[in-house]
Amino acid sequence: MFGRAQSSDKESDSSTSSSDVEATDSDQTAVEEARWVEQASRGDRQAFARIVEAYQRPIFNLCYRMLGDGAEAEDAAQESFIRAFLKLGSYDSSRKFSSWLFSIASHYCIDRLRKRRIKWLSLDELPPWRSNLGDDKPQPEESIIDVETTDEIRELLETLPPEYRAAVIMKYWHDMAYEEIAASLNTTVSAIKSRLFRARKMMASAAVDRQGAQLASGGMMLAGN
Amino acid sequence: MDRLDKVIQYFDGELSEAEAAEFEQQLQRDEACQAEFVALKRVDLLLADAAVVDPSPDFVARFETRLEQRITRRRNMIGVSVIGLIMALATALLVWSWADWGLTLLSLTDGPGLQQVAVDALQSLVTGAGVVFRVISLLSSTMLRLINHPIFWGYACLVAGLVALWTQTLRWINQSRASIA
Numbered sequence: 001m002f003g004r005a006q007s008s009d010k011e012s013d014s015s016t017s018s019s020d021v022e023a024t025d026s027d028q029t030a031v032e033e034a035r036w037v038e039q040a041s042r043g044d045r046q047a048f049a050r051i052v053e054a055y056q057r058p059i060f061n062l063c064y065r066m067l068g069d070g071a072e073a074e075d076a077a078q079e080s081f082i083r084a085f086l087k088l089g090s091y092d093s094s095r096k097f098s099s100w101l102f103s104i105a106s107h108y109c110i111d112r113l114r115k116r117r118i119k120w121l122s123l124d125e126l127p128p129w130r131s132n133l134g135d136d137k138p139q140p141e142e143s144i145i146d147v148e149t150t151d152e153i154r155e156l157l158e159t160l161p162p163e164y165r166a167a168v169i170m171k172y173w174h175d176m177a178y179e180e181i182a183a184s185l186n187t188t189v190s191a192i193k194s195r196l197f198r199a200r201k202m203m204a205s206a207a208v209d210r211q212g213a214q215l216a217s218g219g220m221m222l223a224g225n
Numbered sequence: 226m227d228r229l230d231k232v233i234q235y236f237d238g239e240l241s242e243a244e245a246a247e248f249e250q251q252l253q254r255d256e257a258c259q260a261e262f263v264a265l266k267r268v269d270l271l272l273a274d275a276a277v278v279d280p281s282p283d284f285v286a287r288f289e290t291r292l293e294q295r296i297t298r299r300r301n302m303i304g305v306s307v308i309g310l311i312m313a314l315a316t317a318l319l320v321w322s323w324a325d326w327g328l329t330l331l332s333l334t335d336g337p338g339l340q341q342v343a344v345d346a347l348q349s350l351v352t353g354a355g356v357v358f359r360v361i362s363l364l365s366s367t368m369l370r371l372i373n374h375p376i377f378w379g380y381a382c383l384v385a386g387l388v389a390l391w392t393q394t395l396r397w398i399n400q401s402r403a404s405i406a
Contacts (some may be wrong), residue, residue, distance in 0.1 A: 007327060049289055056284050057277060059277060060279070091388075172272040173275065200269075204264045
């Protein structure tokens with residue numbers, strides 16, 4: 001359903017039969033989804049649970065990348081789905097359901113970021129009793145090798161205003177088209193292109209500063225020795 | 226357009242051949258430009274390879290529980306608001322209706338001093354409340370042909386409030402039994 005959310009088999013297959021099968025599968029998924037949405041709009045919670053099952057990964061990923069914390073992301077994703085269920089009566093079926101769902105989740109996360117009073121702290125800055133709180137819950141990325149990359153991505157995303165961050169996440173994590181992103185964020189395609197351009201610029205600038213700071217601290221360590 | 230804008234455009238292949246050639250010469254001699262190019266490459270690489278994270282395995286089950294709680298809380302709040310409104314209206318109408326009877330009873334008692342104070346208080350209450358409810362009465366005069374005594378409305382609202390309260394209480398009892406089971 002979403003680019004990298006699917007398996008990453010990138011071998012090209014020129015046979016028409018496999019592309020026909022993919023198109024048929026995609027059509028079937030869309031038909032099923034439309035049926036679930038219609039049933040859920042009449043109050044069928046089982047039908048909506050199937051929708052949650054289908055979209056839990058991309059919505060949770062969006063919330064996690066926006067908010068930077070696993071527990072908060074799960075809370076935000078759950079709340080987004082609840083809002084979607086309660087607002088199903090106002091869903092316009094001519095609009096793509098995924099865009100509508102992403103719109104609810106992204107706006108909720110943007111509001112949450114704006115209300116956030118306490119600056120996001122990295123685990124290193126938390127007191128020892130606080131840093132153990134997440135141990136009983138599995139964190140989304142547990143590989144030791146990935147920790148540095150995760151921190152770097154998180155720092156880069158933190159340099160962005162919430163609206164820019166949402167556009168970057170939808171583009172790079174979920175391969176959404178510009179039109180879909182614009183529909184989700186209630187803006188125009190040209191505004192999205194502009195935001196993505198500026199976001200890359202801000203992140204590149206932050207990466208340059210980060211590299212400079214690392215070189216400087218490395219230089220100081222050498223001087224000390 | 227600053228230098229980093231040009232770096233991005235060059236990176237995305239949006240410069241003309243002449244502009245790209247000129248930029249490549251600048252890139253070779255300008256260290257700051259090189260740092261920005263490397264940083265942009267790093268950012269794009271990170272974004273391209275970053276994994277989609279998975280929620281907890283019981284995400285859907287937790288959602289279903291949370292949705293159930295939210296819907297129940299909403300229904301309870303609506304029920305309590307409606308009951309509160311009906312009871313408030315019933316109380317106001319009954320106070321207005323009984324004020325007249327109160328005056329009649331007091332006129333039969335001994336103790337002129339106390340009686341005078343009570344009569345004055347009740348008369349003010351009747352006057353004030355009467356103005357408000359006379360306005361309501363005027364607005365609904367066509368519907369009140371058959372039912373034109375406020376005390377009837379007061380009792381009707383009281384009964385409606387009690388029925389709603391009883392229904393809601395039964396619902397809470399059933400829900401408690403279901404959650405225990």
